[in-house]
Amino acid sequence: MTLQRKKAPEFRAIDHINLIRPAHQKLDNGCNIFCFNSGDQELVRIEWIFGNQRFDAVKPLLNIAVNTMLTEGTGSLTAAQIADKVDFYGAFLQVDYGYDHSQVTLYSLNKHLQHTLPVIYDIINDSIFPEKELETFIRNQQQKLQVSMQKNDFVARRVFNKAMFGATLYGLGADPDDYKTLHREDMLAHFKQMYQPSNCTIVIAGKIEQDILELVTNTFDKGWTNSPVNADTTQPGLQPATEHFYLTEKPDALQSAIRMGIPAINRTHPDFPLLQVLNTVLGGYFGSRLMVNIREDKGYTYGIGSGMASFKQGGSLFIATEVGADVCKAAITEIEKELNLLRNEPIPAEELSLVRNFMLGSLLGSLENVFSHADKFKNLYFAGLDYDYYDRYVNVVKTVAADQLQELANRYLNFDQFYKVIVGKY
Amino acid sequence: MVKFNRFTLENGLRVIVHEDNTTPMAVLNILYDVGARDEDPGQTGFAHLFEHLMFGGSVNIPSYDEPLQRVGGENNAFTSNDITNYYITLPSANIETAFWLESDRMLSLAFSKKSLEVQRNVVIEEFKQRYLNQPYGDVWLKLRPMVYKKHPYQWATIGKEIKHIEDAKIEDVKAFFKKHYNPQNAIMVVGGDVKTEDVKKLAEKWFGPIPAGEKYHRNLQQEPEQHEERRATVTAKVPLNDVYIAFLMGDRLDKSYYIAELMSDILSRGNSSRLYRNLVKEKQLFSEVHAYMTGSLDKGMFVFEGKPTENVSIETAEAAIWEELERIKTEEIPADELTKVKNKIESTTIFSEMSLLDKAMNLASFELLGDAEMINHETDKYLEVSAEQIKALANQLFRKDNSTTLIYLAEIS
16 A cells, blocks of 8 residues: 555544642641642652732832742841752752742652751741842842843833833833832831731642651641731732833844733633634744744744733733844734734634644643643632633633634734834834 | 663664653654754854754645644754754644654655745844844854864854855755755654554654665764863943853763763852852852853863953953862862752752653654663763762863853943
């Protein structure tokens, strides 16, 4: 039998997705623990996730500075001692600051957990933000900011977020002078109010026998108490700017960074999975309309894509790229064309079925290991959703009709209503 | 421990199968034994440009990406100075689509002129985005030719200059394909929710009929030892001064590779490392400073890179780095410090086994080095390294006359 090289092999669409669900327990101090037990390797990832304190425009950097400096010293350990302990046991300690939450993450082999956990306990219970470390932090951050400000895509993101979200955690882009508003006393007070058990969610993923779980609960239950004042995790409302067009000229630029988009719904909205399908068609995968036209046909860019962000108070849909400075206007014209096309014409059935399969495959592929299952859970939990969200998502991806997407395009993909930011030449 | 099975097709294609039934996915990774080091000095950047063209349709299949996306798959590729690596992840039920696509482009490309024209532009934009339009982005374009006088590592994967990419012709593309893209020059790893027997059948079916082609015999001029201090200073539109010091080191198969990696960990891995602790935190001379090695297959570079804090002179900054080098050359390394970096190697290895794609890529790389089984003995090689060996290697590498220093001075506006 001759080989049929021109004909694609048979394939199967993905029917359903199996997600690992966590075991849950609530400690007496109010801290919730979610536990994902799976995998062969004798290791764990543990995350301590805290809701961010309310944004204060006068002291805009408190949330991020407090989080970043958690590894810089406690009542009993210096920054150097913290680093020594973590590294000696082959562990990885990370602090991460996000729009809605800040977190501490520990990756540790199970056999060393008894030595690494007490360091975390110390950090989230008794960080002291030593004056000298604060000075170093400020100086180094200011220097890094100077380098970042030379990158067009970085500047574009800042200008865009500020225009879309105003004086909030979402719109914040630090200026060198903002670092002068950082004072140790404020940081300590912020820390005490935010980093307490009642504002903490612990997510454990890995190979978790009973003794590992007990080690965690024993460390973070009895000795860890709440502050007299609850964390204030309410946030000021979004403040989108009236001006929609921003150009930062860089006369020497070889490329211009373009970022444009609109405030949109977040994951809690029933239309969110629908909009994800539309976003995928527009710019969410390699074969997307933007990529095929602006990279693969015109060669204006190394990459272009669209994305969606979902956070507590809302969301956004945006397009981002860096294009040759001489083709910046042409690229924007093509972006507008692609948006209008989605508004004016239904997506052809072939393309839509490809996108359906791609999205389901991509969801399946994103579940690489037990850590990814925990990540999927966090998306749900912090949006106040249940696992039926993913059932709904799978169902929407399988069944969404072209006219629904066209209707959605008319609601969200209006080029004239987009915020548009250009850094470089226009 | 990464278990695998191995077989070779008659046409010379080496195939490795790693069964991992904890995932519903499969990975198909193909490493081609060709990188920027195999390029003509007058046609640099070609291996990487060629990688882009591999997505421009093959002899029987006009679009590579579309049929893959249709079965829920994703793919990407990268080119380095040594290799070009292509990978697909997809639901394991659809693994045959990956065989179909990859075998057809190993058989022959479509050699579309339109694709060449567009990808030339795309790669030129990539050149600008990553190397020219970023502060310090052109460092490797400047540093490589200072360190390598003979060996083709003197140019970066992206190429020496944009003109080389502009000049690429379809005939060059065809010749490059013929020379490098055939079963004998490739290693395929299939991993995930698959069975070796099935992979064998699919490999025979789709790859078996591809002609073996000619084996490419690499014969590169190796970089001679360096016996002179090299130095350059550039003034650039960058916000901060920046210091780079590169030392020529051994190749990937040299025993010193493992010693060098532990040495770079002692110097620069994590917040407990020497450079960070002493130069950033204690002496406050740098806002950031790092040491790392390029890890190339032929003789590599051991690089130091740091941005001095404001008001710290370049001389002071350089002297501070050399002081740390003197320390590691002369002082005993405390046992705890060596244990620390070894523990980190051990945990990194275990964590890397959480990723199917990482395992597949690593198996292919080790097979290229000589034996995929090396993947399971790496940790032991690190554990065997002694403090004396590190000290000896430091003395061998960190000599002024083996150093190449590149200084970026911020233009005062």
